Amino acid sequence: xxxxxxxxxxxxxxxxxxxxxxxxxxxxxxxxxxxxxxxxxxxxxxxxxxxxxxxxxxxxxxxxxxxxxxxxxxxxxxxxxxxxxxxxxxxxxxxxxxxxxxxxxxxxxxxxxxxxxxx
Amino acid sequence: xxxxxxxxxxxxxxxxxxxxxxxxxxxxxxxxxxxxxxxxxxxxxxxxxxxxxxxxxxxxxxxxxxxxxxxxxxxxxxxxxxxxxxxxxxxxxxxxxxxxxxxxxxxxxxxxxxxxxxxxxxxxxxxxxxxxxxxxxxxxxxxxxxxxxxxxxxxxxxxxxxxxxxxxxxxxxxxxxxxxxxxxxxxxxxxxxxxxxxxxxxxxxxxxxxxxxxxxxxxxxxxxxxxxxxxxxxxxxxxxxxxxxxxxxxxxxxxxxxxxxxxxxxxxxxxxxxxxxxxxxxxxxxxxxxxxxxxxxxxxxxxxxxxxxxxxxxxxxxxxxxxxxxxxxxxxxxxxxxxxxxxxxxxxxxxxxxxxxxxxxxxxxxxxxxxxxxxxxxxxxxxxxxxxxxxxxxxxxxxxxxxxxxxxxxxxxxxxxxxxxxxxxxxxxxxxxxxxxxxxxxxxxxxxxxxxxxxxxxxxxxxxxxxxxxx
Amino acid sequence: xxxxxxxxxxxxxxxxxxxxxxxxxxxxxxxxxxxxxxxxxxxxxxxxxxxxxxxxxxxxxxxxxxxxxxxxxxxxxxxxxxxxxxxxxxxxxxxxxxxxxxxxxxxxxxxxxxxxxxxxxxxxxxxxxxxxxxxxxxxxxxxxxxxxxxxxxxxxxxxxxxxxxxxxxxxxxxxxxxxxxxxxxxxxxxxxxxxxxxxxxxxxxxxxxxxxxxxxxxxxxxxxxxxxxxxxxxxxxxxxxxxxxxxxxxxxxxxxxxxxxxxxxxxxxxxxxxxxxxxxxxxxxxxxxxxxxxxxxxxxxxxxxxxxxxxxxxxxxxxxxxxxxxxxxxxxxxxxxxxxxxxxxxxxxxxxxxxxxxxxxxxxxxxxxxxxxxxxxxxxxxx
Numbered sequence: 001x002x003x004x005x006x007x008x009x010x011x012x013x014x015x016x017x018x019x020x021x022x023x024x025x026x027x028x029x030x031x032x033x034x035x036x037x038x039x040x041x042x043x044x045x046x047x048x049x050x051x052x053x054x055x056x057x058x059x060x061x062x063x064x065x066x067x068x069x070x071x072x073x074x075x076x077x078x079x080x081x082x083x084x085x086x087x088x089x090x091x092x093x094x095x096x097x098x099x100x101x102x103x104x105x106x107x108x109x110x111x112x113x114x115x116x117x118x119x
Numbered sequence: 120x121x122x123x124x125x126x127x128x129x130x131x132x133x134x135x136x137x138x139x140x141x142x143x144x145x146x147x148x149x150x151x152x153x154x155x156x157x158x159x160x161x162x163x164x165x166x167x168x169x170x171x172x173x174x175x176x177x178x179x180x181x182x183x184x185x186x187x188x189x190x191x192x193x194x195x196x197x198x199x200x201x202x203x204x205x206x207x208x209x210x211x212x213x214x215x216x217x218x219x220x221x222x223x224x225x226x227x228x229x230x231x232x233x234x235x236x237x238x239x240x241x242x243x244x245x246x247x248x249x250x251x252x253x254x255x256x257x258x259x260x261x262x263x264x265x266x267x268x269x270x271x272x273x274x275x276x277x278x279x280x281x282x283x284x285x286x287x288x289x290x291x292x293x294x295x296x297x298x299x300x301x302x303x304x305x306x307x308x309x310x311x312x313x314x315x316x317x318x319x320x321x322x323x324x325x326x327x328x329x330x331x332x333x334x335x336x337x338x339x340x341x342x343x344x345x346x347x348x349x350x351x352x353x354x355x356x357x358x359x360x361x362x363x364x365x366x367x368x369x370x371x372x373x374x375x376x377x378x379x380x381x382x383x384x385x386x387x388x389x390x391x392x393x394x395x396x397x398x399x400x401x402x403x404x405x406x407x408x409x410x411x412x413x414x415x416x417x418x419x420x421x422x423x424x425x426x427x428x429x430x431x432x433x434x435x436x437x438x439x440x441x442x443x444x445x446x447x448x449x450x451x452x453x454x455x456x457x458x459x460x461x462x463x464x465x466x467x468x469x470x471x472x473x474x475x476x477x478x479x480x481x482x483x484x485x486x487x488x489x490x491x492x493x494x495x496x497x498x499x500x501x502x503x504x505x506x507x508x509x510x511x512x513x514x515x516x517x518x519x520x521x522x523x524x525x526x527x528x529x530x531x532x533x534x535x536x537x538x539x540x541x542x543x544x545x546x547x548x549x550x551x552x553x554x555x556x557x558x559x560x561x562x563x564x565x566x567x568x569x570x571x572x573x574x575x576x577x578x579x580x581x582x583x584x585x586x587x588x589x590x
Numbered sequence: 591x592x593x594x595x596x597x598x599x600x601x602x603x604x605x606x607x608x609x610x611x612x613x614x615x616x617x618x619x620x621x622x623x624x625x626x627x628x629x630x631x632x633x634x635x636x637x638x639x640x641x642x643x644x645x646x647x648x649x650x651x652x653x654x655x656x657x658x659x660x661x662x663x664x665x666x667x668x669x670x671x672x673x674x675x676x677x678x679x680x681x682x683x684x685x686x687x688x689x690x691x692x693x694x695x696x697x698x699x700x701x702x703x704x705x706x707x708x709x710x711x712x713x714x715x716x717x718x719x720x721x722x723x724x725x726x727x728x729x730x731x732x733x734x735x736x737x738x739x740x741x742x743x744x745x746x747x748x749x750x751x752x753x754x755x756x757x758x759x760x761x762x763x764x765x766x767x768x769x770x771x772x773x774x775x776x777x778x779x780x781x782x783x784x785x786x787x788x789x790x791x792x793x794x795x796x797x798x799x800x801x802x803x804x805x806x807x808x809x810x811x812x813x814x815x816x817x818x819x820x821x822x823x824x825x826x827x828x829x830x831x832x833x834x835x836x837x838x839x840x841x842x843x844x845x846x847x848x849x850x851x852x853x854x855x856x857x858x859x860x861x862x863x864x865x866x867x868x869x870x871x872x873x874x875x876x877x878x879x880x881x882x883x884x885x886x887x888x889x890x891x892x893x894x895x896x897x898x899x900x901x902x903x904x905x906x907x908x909x910x911x912x913x914x915x916x917x918x919x920x921x922x923x924x925x926x927x928x929x930x931x932x933x934x935x936x937x938x939x940x941x942x943x944x945x946x947x948x949x950x951x952x953x954x955x956x957x958x959x960x961x962x963x964x965x966x967x968x969x970x971x972x973x
Contacts, residue, residue: 009277009278031276031278033181038276041272042278046262047367053512053514058261064249065167071544078893098837100834101837102836102837526758527629536757542832570632576897582892582893583891584891586875586879586894589876590877
């Protein structure tokens with residue numbers, strides 16, 4: 001575990017089993033049996049998102065689903081409360097930097113399929 | 120306006136039904152389910168977590184003996200409840216986020232991306248407590264978490280701080296966490312305690328109750344002794360708390376013993392008590408009173424826990440802070456009442472079974488006045504200075520709220536419309552109490568006259584697409 | 591008892607501190623009138639806090655041409671209002687008037703829309719710019735539009751603003767202009783003393799003025815009776831969904847979806863007659879959600895943050911009521927359900943009429959409350 005992470009597993013039952021996930025495209029080893037938020041904290045992730053109001057960095061606060069600070073994009077679904085999501089091998093995780101852009105990924109073909117009402 | 124409003128209402132689809140729907144799998148919810156099932160009622164219990172236990176018994180179904188040793192015997196009590204629940208025959212909807220409970224007792228929930236609803240004859244809100252907001256400068260920085268969060272890391276994931284953390288605030292949970300860290304061999308940078316001489320003097324008046332709850336007292340004293348023996352640095356009567364750092368926490372500053380102090384740390388764990396999680400009860404427009412001692416809102420209930428919304432009950436910390444044992448007892452009482460309401464046991468039996476439980480509750484509550492007096496959170500940490508952020512989601516400061524009052528805002532809903540405090544994703548959970556108290560303080564009237572945010576569904580997030588599928 | 595209470599005198603008492611009352615107070619105060627503004631408390635129904643923020647012209651006044659004119663007049667005065675408020679209070683209400691869309695989901699719907707818009711244009715002798723657009727034309731302006739949308743009506747006259755900031759700005763401006771704002775003051779009783787130039791209205795036994803205007807929304811119904819005016823308004827519930835903030839995806843206001851200046855997304859709306867009940871219901875919200883996703887499929891994964899219901903102040907024909915009491919001249923009632931769109935007209939054209947420095951605007955002559963007492967009155971409904 002990185003030495004600058006805030007939390008680490010207690011050495012109770014030997015080395016914990018870890019799995020691999022990606023965060024913003026980079027591979028990360030995180031312990032199993034945790035929430036995504038807990039896992040990322042132990043992997044040294046300090047910033048989970050930026051406040052949409054000021055852009056200031058935010059990270060988990062309550063770990064029980066009442067503060068909404070731990071929001072991450074998990075496997076393509078944005079704004080997941082990562083403290084309530086069980087971490088699984090292979091998850092694709094992205095921090096939420098700035099506001100969502102809904103227009104990204106607008107399907108070109110969907111626009112072209114409008115020809116029936118073109119007249 | 121609605122020139123093209125959708126005509127008509129969608130035809131009603133058949134909805135599944137159940138006798139009793141319980142929201143929350145903590146001690147109150149589990150105990151209620153067990154009691155109701157014992158009398159043959161059908162029960163569905165909803166919780167967002169994958170396993171039972173709520174927050175206080177978080178991780179109880181997966182706990183190892185090594186972890187039990189660290190967490191202590193009180194935590195272990197949850198195991199009995201959890202296993203009784205598992206064999207009770209109640210339907211457990213895990214990973215289910217309830218996003219609305221209507222006054223007609225229809226429960227709307229989201230599970231694995233699917234929206235569904237369940238009609239109940241009785242609904243038990245056992246949503247427990249959450250940490251009281253602790254608005255001090257810097258509290259929104261990464262690296263600042265609640266003591267409860269740290270406990271969840273410990274219970275749920277077996278994780279502890281990498282480098283020494285500062286525990287700041289007051290209340291039994293803070294010291295309990297410290298004690299658990301000591302037992303686990305985790306170094307603590309310091310406990311910065313806001314409790315001062317005045318608190319002790321106030322609490323002494325309730326010492327009779329404290330002595331009646333002597334087991335709690337004994338536990339507390341033992342706990343403090345362990346902390347002292349372990350040499351954990353202790354600062355008393357701390358004031359002017361503020362977290363230092365720019366992009367993340369680098370330390371905490373405060374005043375104690377007449378001196379200004381700074382402790383370097385990258386992890387600050389804040390706690391100044393817990394308060395009832397009242398999102399559902401407020402969303403039902405149930406009556407609430409302002410508890411002058413616990414400084415929070417409590418739903419008004421009958422002695423069976425029923426709200427002024429018929430068929431909806433509250434049990435456990437969600438109705439007023441009493442602790443895990445009291446929560447289980449209240450859950451059992453409300454479970455009996457709900458089962459009786461559904462016709463599964465005669466009222467006389469219900470009364471008979473409830474009587475010894477009530478006596479037990481009284482006994483377990485005897486310590487509360489003492490604890491509530493001793494650990495009442497300081498006004499400066501509830502009604503902060505102008506520059507401190509009150510609404511984390513929308514970054515509204517105490518000064519902003521005071522300026523709305525000057526503009527003529529009389530309460531939190533007007534303040535919300537003027538400044539967006541309470542409009543963010545947490546829907547007022549982290550700021551509601553502070554907003555009420557800041558406005559009360561600015562207007563010079565008691566909080567009970569100020570009221571609270573109007574709480575609306577969705578109580579938990581749901582996407583537009585998910586909601587559209589319910590149509 | 592009365593003799594012990596010291597009267598607070600002013601030139602005009604405005605009853606109701608919502609968008610209508612605040613705009614009237616502002617207009618009157620700007621003219622130099624000494625105004626008292628009475629407002630209820632934090633838990634009041636407050637249509638002003640529950641609206642879409644549209645400054646909307648298209649489609650209004652179908653079958654009631656004066657209303658179309660009145661609405662257009664207000665929309666054209668809106669930039670003045672926004673500019674003055676910014677200047678006087680520093681609050682930017684984010685008025686934007688880029689034109690607006692009303693989307694249609696079938697050819698039949700599109701044709702019905704077209705004929706309605708055409709009828710209004712004809713009534714106004716062509717002075718009513720609008721364009722019927724095909725879906726391809728819509729996509730050009732609104733890239734995120736879904737394929738279920740077959741076309742739209744567009745007019746350059748439409749816009750939107752931030753209604754909460756508007757209310758806050760009006761509050762601040764009123765304070766600046768010396769309006770006596772009294773909150774937590776429900777007005778139940780209005781009495782009239784004296785005659786002609788000596789006539790005085792007394793409200794709540796404490797506030798006195800030669801002129802009084804009822805802008806109390808649903809409360810106007812009962813208060814108006816005391817002043818000999820017929821204002822049979824009833825509540826009409828609208829429900830709205832609010833989604834999280836996103837980067838800008840929609841540059842135009844539309845009838846059912848708009849993106850606010852802060853980036854949050856609002857979806858509406860509905861009309862129900864359910865009495866004084868401003869709760870939300872899942873069935874209606876689900877319908878709103880479904881329509882929203884059909885209109886903008888990209889919104890499917892949008893996280894919903896909040897849902898609310900609010901009560902419109904609805905007259906039997908849906909059009910406003912502006913009337914001076916015949917029995918008690920100097921007493922007025924003003925009620926509408928488009929307090930945002932009409933805010934400018936209220937401030938600059940209704941307020942002078944109420945303070946007595948101008949005649950009643952021509953367009954609103956027809957909106958006396960008495961029209962509902964005529965059994966032969968049959969307008970086509972505003973909706």
